[in-house]
Structures are given as C-alpha cells and as structure tokens.
Amino acid sequence: MPAKEAQIAELEAASAAPDFWNDPRTAQATMRRLTGLRQQVAEWQDFGQQIADAEELLSLATEEADEGVVAEVAAEAEALARRVGALELRLMLSGPYDDHDAIVSISMGAGGIDAQDWAEMLLRMYLRWAERRGFKTEILDYTEGEEAGIKAATVEVRGPDAYGFVKAEKGVHRLVRLSPFDQAHRRHTAFAQVEVLPEVEEAVEVEINDEDLRIDTYRASGAGGQHVNKTSSAIRITHLPTGIVVTCQNERSQLQNRESALKILRAKLLELKLREREEQQAKLKGERLAAEFGSQIRSYVLHPYTLVKDLRTGESTGNIQAVLDGEIDPFIEAYLHSRIGANGAGPGANGEDAA
Secondary structure, eight states: OHHHHHHHHHHHHHHTSTTGGGSHHHHHHHHHHHHHHHHHHHHHHHHHHHHHHHHHHHHHHHHHOOHHHHHHHHHHHHHHHHHHHHHHHHHTOOSTTTTSOEEEEEEEOSSHHHHHHHHHHHHHHHHHHHHHHTOEEEEEEEEEOSSSSEEEEEEEEESTTHHHHHGGGOEEEEEEEEOTTOTTOOEEEEEEEEEEEEOOOOTTTSOOOGGGEEEEEEOOOSSSGGGOOSSSOEEEEEETTTTEEEEEOSSSSHHHHHHHHHHHHHHHHHHHHHHHHHHHHHHHHTOOOOOOTTOEEEEEEOSSSOEEEETTTOOEESOHHHHHTTOOHHHHHHHHHHHHHHHTSOTTOSTTTOO
C-alpha cells in the first residue's frame, strides 16, 4: 500500500501545520480522509497477518494429518477468499477523488409527473443504499414537484470511498411502468438525471473569487415542513465566469444555505476542470473518449415484466423492488470491474478518473 501510505504521510504533515485548524471545515475534511486511509492500511495489515496465521495452520495440518485442523484450514481459506474479493474491490477505488465524500444531484427528465415521481424514487433508493453501507447523508437542496415527487434534490454522502462507489450512478436512469397518474393506467416512460461530484474543501483545488459570484436570496418553496421557510433564506449563487448556477434552500438559516451552495459550486467547478483536462488528453491522444455524460445507463422496467438492466455492463436482476430499496451494490461493482477490463489497467487509467 505504498500509495496510501504516501497519502497518509502527506496528510499527517498537513495536519501538523500550526495554522491547520484556522479553517475548521477544511481541517475536519482532512482528518476524515486521514482516518479513512489509516483504516484501509490497517485492514491490509490485518489481512496479511490473517494469511500468515492460515499458513501456520496449514503447516500444522500437513504435519499432523488432523482432520479437524484440515477442516479448520478449509474454512479459513473460504474466509480469506471472501475477504480478497472485498479488498480487490477497494483497490479499484484509487482515483484521485475516490476517497472523498460525494455530492449526488437528482433531477427530473422527460416524462412529466411520472419523471418527478421517478426522481423521488431514485432519491429514496440512494438514501437507502447509503444507510445500508453505513454512510451518512444530508439533503442540501430539495425542490418538490408540482403534483407529486420532486423536480430536483441534492444530497451529500459521507463515508469511506463514497465518491468512488457512487460515481458509478452518474447518468440517465429510465423507468418504464403503468403510470399511477394516468387515469387510463397506460404504460409510461420517465427519465431522471443523476449527477455525482466529489466533494472538495481544499482551496488549492478550486479557487473561487468573491467578485466572480452573484448571490441572490429568495423564499424556500415546498408544501411545508423542513422544506419551506417564511423568510428569504434560500440561496442562489451564479458563478459569472462559467455561468454555473447552484441553489440551496434546505437549511433554515441563510448562512447555512450559502455554505452548502458553495460546497456544491466547488464540486461543479472541479468537475468542469477535470472535464476540460479529459478533452485536452483526448486531443493529444488523437482519440475520442466516449461521451457518457447525459447518456442512458440503466433501465428499470416494471411492466410488462420486471427487470433492472445496466446498459454499460449487462448486469441485471428481476428483483426490482430490492434495487429500489437500495440494493445497488451489484451494479456498482460490475461497473468498477468493467472500468478495469475496458482500459487494461488499474483505476485512473481512463479519462473519468484521471487527475
């Protein structure tokens, strides 16, 4: 784990600086990353010790020809094989931002009310998935639909390698079903866009100048509860050089909404920076990289049959209810494996993950 150990050394040096805690938010993010990296290295060290113990047990079984010890070795071998699979998956998450927290934005596409309902279904799916993995989530922005569902929502997902995992969900998701909003109960198709960004706190990665921002305030919208406010606490920030617009209205205070909006803006500016670098790399290589942004990645069919199929990897299941309840790890793992196979190299070899 030389690369991970080098990152730990770099972060430890940064945390030892006298002015490290002058910016508490950045310091906390750095400490979270440091803790996560230390856990990963400790996990590999523990795995190495487990292998050593298994080898000793195997030598003992060979010497004594004890059937009980042989059975114990077999059980240990199975446990090691399962652990190898889990660790192998973690090794795929070696992109420059894979260990960062993630910002997931879901917005309705074509399909009217069904698309709004579909966007809310996807929001629930990702919240349940994060809960299953032990990740923490916070809704940063939430715009309700006119009759049902949502028009858009933005969620922060915090946990080890959160961005590395959930980046597999970036793209257009398609739903086919008998519409509950159609009086004739006809089959409808709805679309929703999922955008996934790595959360960045370090000023050196993305620089934002105050003079480049136009900040507007307005009253939060919604049917009530936590998503509505009687004061103008909602924030809309326009980044003038790029035209990027972000909004945040989920917090009660204007200051909290401003901080959340800036967090989203930093992530969007980083994505723009990486995308420009990908385009430049493609020109230098004389190749045209696949334009995956905005393309349909997965179909969810509820009628006339039940099937969820990822169009990039071929991974599929008929248990659509389990998927909508957050069981999407098989799709994420298939995507990560496909990126390795497609590039013939380790993670980070493609434009998507390159720094």
